[in-house]
Amino acid sequence: MKKQLCFIAGSLAFSLGFIGIFLPLLPTTPFMILAAGCFAKSSPRFHQALLNNRFIGADLRRWESERTMxxxxxxxxxxxxxxxxxxxxxxxxxxxxxxxxxxxxxxxxxxxxxxxxxxxxxxx
CATH class of the missing domain: 1.10.287 (Helix Hairpins)
Known part of the structure; x- marks a missing residue:
């Protein structure tokens, strides 16, 4: 059950982060960080997809390892x-x-x- 809730939360965070690319009131980065964290607990495949993404992957990996930008x-x-x-x-x-x-x-x-x-x- 916890795994499913984390997956749903990760999917919602990813969706809001994606929408945030186009809407200035929704910040993309925090939602993508949240999505990566949720997917790390629920879906290794989606977590790796985010970490390997050519646009945001390096920033997410840096955040996970060092908590820096x-x-x-x-x-x-x-x-x-x-x-x-x-x-x-x-x-x-x-x-x-x-x-x-x-x-x-x-x-x-x-x-x-x-x-x-x-x-x-x-x-x-």
Whole structure:
């Protein structure tokens, strides 16, 4: 039963993470990390599929082993957040309270993103 609930939770997290690629209010990375964690307990096949994915696999493996992110990943995520939220704010022209809400959400996302430890550089 626990295995099935983890699989369902992993599938839901993966779906939300995938949708988050296109919607700025749904952060992709935390949902993919959650999906990987759920699949690690329920489906080794899906867990490996995530870890071997050419787009997110290296970041997920790094998170599982070190609980860190690369600075370049943070910068890329920052740009995506800024661009997507800017587009959303522009679309909501003259809806000031919604624009303010989006600004606050973006600021919170960026705050937590930049609190994640960065991968330590390896000495040569």
């Amino acid at each position: 690369l600075r370049v990943t943070k910068i890329r995520a920052t740009w995506i957040i800024v661009v997507m939220f800017s587009i959303s704010i522009a679309i909501l022209y003259e809806r000031h309270w919604l624009q303010l809400m989006l600004i606050v959400i973006a600021a919170i996302l960026l705050f937590f993103l930049w609190r994640v430890p960065e991968q330590k550089t390896k000495a040569n």
